[in-house]
Amino acid sequence: MGRDEQGTADTTRALQALAIAGAVAALAGTSPAAHAEPAIAGDDQPQSRILGGTGATTDDTPWVVALTDRYGNQYCGGTLIRAGEVITAAHCAHDPLTGAERSPKDIRVIAGRTDLRSSQGDEAQVDDVWVHPGYEDFTTGDDLAVLKLSAPLPQRPLPVVAPGDTTSYEPGTKARVYGWGRTSEDGPASDTLRSVEVPVAADDTCRSAYPTYDSRSMFCAGYPEGGRDACAGDSGGPIVADGRLIGVVSYGTGCGRPGTPGVYTRLASYVP
Ligand code: ARG
Numbered sequence: 536m537g538r539d540e541q542g543t544a545d546t547t548r549a550l551q552a553l554a555i556a557g558a559v560a561a562l563a564g565t566s567p568a569a570h571a572e573p574a575i576a577g578d579d580q581p582q583s584r585i586l587g588g589t590g591a592t593t594d595d596t597p598w599v600v601a602l603t604d605r606y607g608n609q610y611c612g613g614t615l616i617r618a619g620e621v622i623t624a625a626h627c628a629h630d631p632l633t634g635a636e637r638s639p640k641d642i643r644v645i646a647g648r649t650d651l652r653s654s655q656g657d658e659a660q661v662d663d664v665w666v667h668p669g670y671e672d673f674t675t676g677d678d679l680a681v682l683k684l685s686a687p688l689p690q691r692p693l694p695v696v697a698p699g700d701t702t703s704y705e706p707g708t709k710a711r712v713y714g715w716g717r718t719s720e721d722g723p724a725s726d727t728l729r730s731v732e733v734p735v736a737a738d739d740t741c742r743s744a745y746p747t748y749d750s751r752s753m754f755c756a757g758y759p760e761g762g763r764d765a766c767a768g769d770s771g772g773p774i775v776a777d778g779r780l781i782g783v784v785s786y787g788t789g790c791g792r793p794g795t796p797g798v799y800t801r802l803a804s805y806v807p
Contacts, residue, residue, distance in 0.1 A: 538786065553710045586718045586791060587763030588731035593656065597690035597782075599713045599728060599773055602627060604637075609651055609724070612772025614780050615693055618687035622712045623771035624783050624800065625670035628680040639664050644682060646690045651715060660685040666679070667805070674745070676752030678785040678800045680771075685729045693773065696781045700803040703781045704754050708735040710776040712784060712797070716768030720790045724768045731763045736777075736796045742802040744788070744795050751804055754782060757796030765797045766790035774799050 561774040590785050593599060600610040600621055611627035621644055628637055647656025662685045669677035696703050703710075711765070713730040717723065733756040741748045741755035748755070756774065765784045774782040784800030787796060 538683040539778045545661075549740050557641075581637065586729065586731060586766055588718070588729040591713055591728045591730040592690065593647050593728060594649070596713060596728075596730075597647060598693035600652055600688075600690075601651060601715055602771060603643045603645060605641045605643075607643075609645070609715050609772045610768065612716075612768075613682065613782065614783075615646060615688060615690055615692045616780065617692050618689075619684045620692075621682040621684065622695070622783060622802075623682060624673070624678045624785055625666045625680045625681050626673045626785070627771035628666050628682075629665050636664065636666065639682075642682065642793065644684060644688070646688045650731050652726050657688055657690070659688050673798075674747045676749045676800075677806055678752075679802075680781060683776040688716070693775065693780045694777045694778065695806050696776075698803060698806045700781075703776045703779065703803065704735055704801065705733055706737040706740075709733075710756055710774050710781060712765045712769065712772065712774040712799075714765060714769030714772040714784065716770070716772075716784075717766040717790065720766065720792075721728050727769055731765075733757050733774075741796060741798065745798060750801075752801055753785065754801045755796040755798045756782075757791070759794060761791045761793040761795065764791035 598615040600613045600615055601609045602613055603609050611623060613621040613623035616622050630637055644659040658776045661682045663683040665681040667677040667679040709732055711730050711732045715725050717729060718725050736755045738750040769784045772784045773780050782802055785800050786796045787797040
């Protein structure tokens with residue numbers, strides 16, 4: 536899902552800035568005095584942020600990139616895996632309204648920009664989009680695409696999990712997911728990069744939450760009680776374990792709901 540459905544970038548961002556304090560207050564039931572804390576400052580209290588994450592910076596994780604449309608609206612994330620290559624979700628390479636593939640010139644890659652309101656870092660154009668040929672929609676798997684950039688980016692790329700690796704996907708493996716997506720299910724997206732740690736869940740848990748769950752092409756991650764999760768706008772972005780990219784944010788029912796982990800593309804099934 537994209538923020539391009541929510542109006543122009545400037546208006547959206549301005550409204551988001553106003554709405555975030557109110558949304559956090561309403562959800563957390565806290566007193567107004569508590570909202571002086573800036574949205575970027577993170578803590579690990581699930582009750583204070585529905586997504587449950589903390590602030591992150593592209594200085595520490597230079598390989599996390601934002602994808603924007605031709606109007607500059609961020610709608611997905613991605614990961615730099617080589618100087619000229621970004622991994623993202625196949626559904627991020629499609630227009631959510633028409634279902635048609637996005638033209639490469641309608642996708643921009645933003646690197647090294649923690650705060651999307653700034654002009655820090657680098658922007659890259661896309662020359663070519665490879666979408667996994669098996670992709671139909673995210674519920675059936677193969678939710679994977681690779682963007683070939685027209686010029687290499689200077690940011691450090693992230694190594695990808697080894698082909699056929701299984702240890703990274705063992706239940707309980709601590710993985711960290713990154714993005715500029717929503718900080719609550721119905722709330723605004725984040726102007727600044729955030730991240731949250733979630734444990735990989737057992738296939739049975741994923742299957743009982745999602746009838747079309749496929750353990751070959753997907754894995755899922757989250758706490759049984761919910762509270763920490765990726766959300767809309769984080770799609771295509773990285774989930775990392777042990778310094779390697781193990782998955783791509785794909786889908787979920789709501790965000791951070793109990794018994795409803797987030798679903799990710801299982802990269803070890805797709806590399807090289
Ligand atoms: N499909 C969403 C997007 O386009 C990502 C949803 C991830 N949801 C979750 N609960 N983990 O941004």
